[in-house]
Amino acid sequence: MERPPIHLDNAATSHPKPPGVAEAVARHLTEIGASPGRGGYVGTVQSQAVLDRLRSRLRRLCNAPGSDERMLFTLNGTDALNLAIRGLALPKLLRGEPVRLVTTDLEHNSVIRPFRTLEALGAEVVFVPLDPRTGAADPNQFDEALGPETTLCAAIHGSNVTGAVQPLAEFGAAAKANEVPFLVDASQTFGRIPVDVEAMRIDLLAFSGHKYLLGPLGTGGLWVRDHLNLMPLRDGGTGSMSELESQPECWPDRFEPGSHNTTGLFGLDAALEWIETQSVENLASRERDVHLKMAKCIEATPGLHRLGPKDPTLGTFALQHDEYDAATFAAILDSQFNLHLRAGLHCAPRIHRQLNSDTTGGAVRLSLGATTPLDAVDRLAEALQAISTQELV
Structure with a gap:
């Protein structure tokens, strides 16, 4: 057998x-079936309440300060990383300003490829090698790679190949000292080991919802610290300020055009509830x-x-x-x-x-x-x- x-x-x-995820997905599909922000009837209100609760749960899980509105829903972790990277670098490139990007040799292609695309448009890209003794990039070399003209530094928290975890607190301290925004890819760690954006001095936290947050495929997110602004990668309907022909300025609507994967987010909310209990x-x-x-x-x-x-x-x-x-x-x-x-x-x-x-x-x-x-x-x-x-x- x-x-x-x-x-x-x-x-x-x-x-x-975990228990509850499939049931939450089925509940939205079979009982609610409405899109948040698109109407004022019971189903839309119920859907919006779940998304609001999920934003709060995600923000609290990474100890992020400020408003829940800075926790953005994305298509997946790759989408979140593209929004962070392109959203910061493209405006400078479009203005003809120099762009310098720093990352490590541990990265997933979801960071490497956007960096290479921007490099083809004129950005400088620097990779910090890994230390074979630790399997992570050396904090001193990471610090040395930064400088006043660096637009963004990015690091994966945990390697998706070897399981090595990088010293984010030291990377974050170096980034702060050099006044460089610090982006972390937490797709392999968020929900798996503690992630604290304050202790690690993270400015942008990108993550997948379907890996160690245990939700369905097609979910992810990006948290952005209050002092940073990004250029949206997509424009479209938001269900709010529909009289405007340009993208609204308010968060999170500015970065979430089109209908959400509400069914998937219901499942992610249930997964977060289970993680909280455990x-x-x-x-x-x-x-x-x-x-x-x-x-x-x-x-x-x-x-x-x-x-x-x-x-x-x-x-x-x-x-x-x-x-x-x-x-x-x-x-x-x-x-x-x-x-x-x-x-x-x-x-x-x-x-x-x-x-x-x-x-x-x-x-x-x-x-x-x-x-x-x-x-x-x-x-x-x-x-x-x-x-x-x-x-x-």
Whole structure:
């Protein structure tokens, strides 16, 4: 009898979702079905109330000061990063002013590619290399890369490849000292480990809603500190100030044209409610316990190697096997053991170059989550033992 699948690709998207998420999605689809801000009847009011509550929950979860209106809903984490990066840099480029952008070699393509696009338009782009001892960028080198002409500095909080966590508080202090806006990609950490925009001196926080916030696909957000302004990337209907033919100036409407993914946001609100009842600290502790057991299992397997730092904070593993390329290894785990992992470069080519895995098909990524079943370690151990002894079908 085939054993049930185990999802070990939470760095791509979380699964299974916690209790209440599917029910909230179904409630909007089957009972409410209205778009917030588009009318004054019961369904629109109910939908608006959920979105307002969700903004507040997200702002509180990252300890953000100020108004809930600075917490913007986006299509996903990539959309949030594009809004932050282009929204700050494009106005300067359009005015013919110099633009300098600083980031790290750990970044996802959701930062690298917008930076490269702006570079083609005339911006200067600087990458801070990772320190192989820590798997993160060195704070002193990050500080040295900044300067008075830097338009924006950006850093991923936790690597989606190795699980290394960057020293954001030190990066943030350097950014503040140099008066440079500091953007953080928290897609791999928000909801997984504590994120505090005040302690870390973050000016813009971009995140995905469907990863460690445990909501549905198609959700994300961007928090922006009060003193910053952005150029919208899209214009259109907002349900407010419809007499204007130009985009309204008020937040969040200015940056949220068109109908929201209200169904998805209902699910994200339910996920946040579940996270609040569990606490991020408890969820991080649970993942850490599974992480340590998983690490021992991997270390005990002949021919299996973990790339990156020896003890990263996050339960994300980049693995290579002496006998199999990444794609074949992942395919065996899937087809014969019903374990779902991801092979490849994971949209992070620069870190794979630093790990010397870019020319060998990348690595197989195993990423834990808040709802990873406790028998995942035993299932993986059985699979690795069978692979090592060639006990394959």
